Amino acid sequence: MTHPAPTSPDVTPVVSMDMITKTFPGVKALDEVKLDLYPGQVTALVGENGAGKSTTVKILTGIYKTDGGTIRIDGQPVSFTTPNDAANAGITAIHQETVLFDELSVAENIYIGHAPKMRFGLIDKAEMHRAASELLTEIGAPFSSHTQLRDLGIANKHLVAIARALSVDARVVIMDEPTAALSHKEIEELYELVETLKSQGKAILFISHKFDEIFRIADRYTVFRDGAFVGDGLIADIDEDELVKLMVGRSVDQIFPDRAKDIGAEVLKVVGYEHPTEFANINFTLNKGEILGFYGLVGAGRSEFMQALFGITKPSKGVCRINGDIKVVRSPADAVSNGIVYVPEDRGKQGAVIGLPIFQNITLPSLGRTSRRGFLKLAEEFKLAREYSERLDLRAASLDQDVGNLSGGNQQKVVIAKWLATQPQVIILDEPTKGIDIGSKAAVHEFMAELAAQGLSVIMVSSEIPEVIGMSDRVIVMRDGRIAAELSGDEITPETLVRHAAGITSSAEGKVA
Amino acid sequence: MMRFIPVRETILGSAILVLLLLVASRFAGFVAPSNLANVFNDTAPLIILALGQMVVILTRCIDLSVAANLALTGMAVAMINVAMPGLPIPVIIAIAIFLGAVMGTINGILVWKLAIPPIVVTLGTMTIFRGIIFLISDGKWVNSHEMSPAFTDFPRMVLLGLPVLSWAAIITIILFGIMMARTGFGRSIFAVGGNPHAAVYTGIDVGKTQFWAFVVSGALAGLTGYLWVSRFAVAYVDIAGGFELEVVAACVIGGISIAGGIGSVGGAVLGAIFLGVVKNALPVVNISPFWQLAISGSAILIAVAFNARAGRNKGRIILKEAEGAQ
Numbered sequence: 001m002t003h004p005a006p007t008s009p010d011v012t013p014v015v016s017m018d019m020i021t022k023t024f025p026g027v028k029a030l031d032e033v034k035l036d037l038y039p040g041q042v043t044a045l046v047g048e049n050g051a052g053k054s055t056t057v058k059i060l061t062g063i064y065k066t067d068g069g070t071i072r073i074d075g076q077p078v079s080f081t082t083p084n085d086a087a088n089a090g091i092t093a094i095h096q097e098t099v100l101f102d103e104l105s106v107a108e109n110i111y112i113g114h115a116p117k118m119r120f121g122l123i124d125k126a127e128m129h130r131a132a133s134e135l136l137t138e139i140g141a142p143f144s145s146h147t148q149l150r151d152l153g154i155a156n157k158h159l160v161a162i163a164r165a166l167s168v169d170a171r172v173v174i175m176d177e178p179t180a181a182l183s184h185k186e187i188e189e190l191y192e193l194v195e196t197l198k199s200q201g202k203a204i205l206f207i208s209h210k211f212d213e214i215f216r217i218a219d220r221y222t223v224f225r226d227g228a229f230v231g232d233g234l235i236a237d238i239d240e241d242e243l244v245k246l247m248v249g250r251s252v253d254q255i256f257p258d259r260a261k262d263i264g265a266e267v268l269k270v271v272g273y274e275h276p277t278e279f280a281n282i283n284f285t286l287n288k289g290e291i292l293g294f295y296g297l298v299g300a301g302r303s304e305f306m307q308a309l310f311g312i313t314k315p316s317k318g319v320c321r322i323n324g325d326i327k328v329v330r331s332p333a334d335a336v337s338n339g340i341v342y343v344p345e346d347r348g349k350q351g352a353v354i355g356l357p358i359f360q361n362i363t364l365p366s367l368g369r370t371s372r373r374g375f376l377k378l379a380e381e382f383k384l385a386r387e388y389s390e391r392l393d394l395r396a397a398s399l400d401q402d403v404g405n406l407s408g409g410n411q412q413k414v415v416i417a418k419w420l421a422t423q424p425q426v427i428i429l430d431e432p433t434k435g436i437d438i439g440s441k442a443a444v445h446e447f448m449a450e451l452a453a454q455g456l457s458v459i460m461v462s463s464e465i466p467e468v469i470g471m472s473d474r475v476i477v478m479r480d481g482r483i484a485a486e487l488s489g490d491e492i493t494p495e496t497l498v499r500h501a502a503g504i505t506s507s508a509e510g511k512v513a
Numbered sequence: 514m515m516r517f518i519p520v521r522e523t524i525l526g527s528a529i530l531v532l533l534l535l536v537a538s539r540f541a542g543f544v545a546p547s548n549l550a551n552v553f554n555d556t557a558p559l560i561i562l563a564l565g566q567m568v569v570i571l572t573r574c575i576d577l578s579v580a581a582n583l584a585l586t587g588m589a590v591a592m593i594n595v596a597m598p599g600l601p602i603p604v605i606i607a608i609a610i611f612l613g614a615v616m617g618t619i620n621g622i623l624v625w626k627l628a629i630p631p632i633v634v635t636l637g638t639m640t641i642f643r644g645i646i647f648l649i650s651d652g653k654w655v656n657s658h659e660m661s662p663a664f665t666d667f668p669r670m671v672l673l674g675l676p677v678l679s680w681a682a683i684i685t686i687i688l689f690g691i692m693m694a695r696t697g698f699g700r701s702i703f704a705v706g707g708n709p710h711a712a713v714y715t716g717i718d719v720g721k722t723q724f725w726a727f728v729v730s731g732a733l734a735g736l737t738g739y740l741w742v743s744r745f746a747v748a749y750v751d752i753a754g755g756f757e758l759e760v761v762a763a764c765v766i767g768g769i770s771i772a773g774g775i776g777s778v779g780g781a782v783l784g785a786i787f788l789g790v791v792k793n794a795l796p797v798v799n800i801s802p803f804w805q806l807a808i809s810g811s812a813i814l815i816a817v818a819f820n821a822r823a824g825r826n827k828g829r830i831i832l833k834e835a836e837g838a839q
Binding site: 310312331332333335336337342343344351352353354355356360364365367368371374375376378415418 | 694696707
């Protein structure tokens with residue numbers, strides 16, 4: 001099988017991957033895929049989770065070896081055996097989590113591995129800082145080459161990574177979800193930088209789950225599905241719907257579940273939560289069966305407040321009433337016993353405890369209910385675990401199987417079963433769909449709606465506007481550690497959300513707190 | 514239970530059997546039941562300490578102070594015995610366990626409240642405990658003729674065909690088996706080591722669990738302190754010098770992951786018994802002490818390499834998942 005050439009490229013690709021295959025034990029991660037990157041153009045690599053995007057990046061950067069196919073650079077076949085080969089060929093990657101050294105200065109980070117040398121092979125520090133400053137000015141970085149990396153935020157670390165890419169005279173820059181951890185303003189700055197890189201003739205491979213940014217900055221697209229090439233072409237020739245169809249192989253028209261909204265009495269009332277440095281004056285109520293969205297820019301204090309509500313960090317002031325009774329939540333254990341559970345943003349933190357069997361993972365927060373006089377009753381544990389794993393349709397050979405042997409999706413079910421088994425009243429979901437593909441997102445949304453329908457109250461912290469609008473009954477917008485607005489019904493529009501989150505006060509809609 | 518006889522323990526058990534057969538082929542008397550009972554009795558202190566160490570390692574910590582704790586407690590109870598020969602042995606044992614637990618508490622608080630890395634904390638307390646022995650004893654020995662007969666005879670007393678020392682190990686094994694499999698504390702230990710972040714969000718206090726792990730390890734070191742000093746009928750500054758490494762080695766050979774979260778009571782016990790058999794068998798078949806050390810060392814490396822390989826296979830699967838989850 002050969003792939004037809006994309007419509008009349010007016011330039012030859014810098015990098016051309018053809019018929020690339022990569023197999024892992026039991027899984028064909030890439031099956032004869034092709035990918036072309038053109039100088040001065042941004043190519044978006046699009047696909048659901050498991051489509052083979054990360055494998056492609058690892059092959060291009062020399063971390064994985066291919067099992068078949070050819071990589072050509074300027075038309076010449078090459079083979080990468082080490083990451084160094086890829087770097088020498090001018091390919092550099094900026095990762096989701098930037099891979100840099102916190103304890104070194106910006107200049108050292110930029111030039112590590114290829115620092116300018118003087119006699120006896122010693123590093124020429126003066127020259128290194130001079131060259132680094134030049135690069136930083138070029139990309140408009142607001143910090144000096146002497147700054148310690150650990151003092152920089154994520155956005156600025158990205159700038160360092162980009163400066164590093166420029167310092168090795170990279171011709172191909174791979175950006176793997178570069179905007180995942182950035183705020184709105186930082187994303188805008190990144191877009192400008194991408195334009196700069198384009199104007200310098202770099203070929204850019206851009207991996208993202210966000211369609212708005214793909215259509216904003218990409219010139220071309222390549223779609224993979226389940227490790228196979230599906231199609232490529234110019235962004236100008238395609239619209240969002242068609243791209244989604246290529247990606248998932250089916251049309252996704254209704255993303256958000258319809259739900260019969262049956263909102264009951266007040267379950268949680270938060271009064272005057274305050275923290276010396278993170279947030280102040282947080283007041284809100286949450287009702288039975290309600291989904292309450294928390295929207296805001298990154299750094300608005302949403303997660304920090306949720307952690308305080310859950311008892312991980314302590315507020316200096318504040319009262320929380322659960323079903324009308326004042327409760328003191330000093331630790332996560334208090335929160336769980338008061339019916340509040342928190343599914344944090346970080347996947348590693350959400351994760352199952354590898355090494356414990358499935359049923360023990362599920363019963364971990366509910367051990368009080370499965371023990372008699374301090375001793376655990378295995379029969380009770382199995383009963384509880386079976387009940388919730390059946391409810392979630394968990395696929396496992398046996399409940400005393402190690403969680404580590406389950407697939408990612410089933411591990412996630414174990415984690416959710418774990419929380420539901422505590423019979424919570426309030427479930428806090430922090431960025432529940434961050435970084436996952438559209439199909440999985442729909443499943444999470446479906447599930448959230450189901451929880452609310454069963455009478456659970458859901459707090460959903462989310463930075464994705466469609467999700468906030470599609471799922472929430474009410475939305476609280478936070479800005480700079482305070483509640484900027486509480487919106488409900490028709491007030492919840494993209495414009496009002498963005499305006500309150502960014503602090504634009506003209507023609508205020510909704511109740512401004 | 515399910516984590517009681519998995520693959521790793523079976524392999525280690527078979528290795529011990531092979532070792533016994535090899536020795537038996539040259540000296541059949543070694544595998545006589547009475548001699549095996551002696552070997553077990555000789556290994557009892559190592560088994561007890563390895564179980565305490567296992568709990569600590571499972572929570573992603575390490576306790577290097579166990580041997581020093583043992584020596585200090587041993588010296589303290591020996592001096593108490595000299596001062597008050599009439600004090601009943603159960604009281605002595607209670608004091609030993611209490612003193613050991615206090616030392617474990619010190620380690621635990623430093624790790625929990627001051628968040629000092631466990632290896633640093635216990636390296637420090639190890640030296641301090643040894644120093645205290647010197648201070649309280651003036652560097653002098655407490656010899657057998659100074660100790661009361663009841664004090665020195667107790668671990669040797671035979672009950673149902675086995676000495677008390679062996680029973681101490683057996684009871685510890687049973688208690689730990691129950692604790693690890695059937696109590697919330699045991700479950701927390703695995704959770705804290707397996708995924709500390711998830712444990713926090715589950716309502717488990719990671720620092721507090723580590724604290725209690727150190728207290729448990731300290732209490733067992735204290736108990737072993739009395740058993741050791743009374744069995745050998747002598748107490749001095751350097752007893753059980755370097756024994757903490759043998760304890761850690763028993764855990765590692767027994768498949769307790771040094772990264773925490775993975776391990777079993779059966780593994781720790783078999784690891785200790787393996788070292789005990791090596792130590793007792795080689796002199797019998799005229800192999801020099803140098804080879805003893807070399808064999809123990811190789812066993813550690815083989816065990817770690819084996820576990821690392823098992824871990825790496827798992828890692829591949831996870832990578833595949835990571836691929837899927839991106």
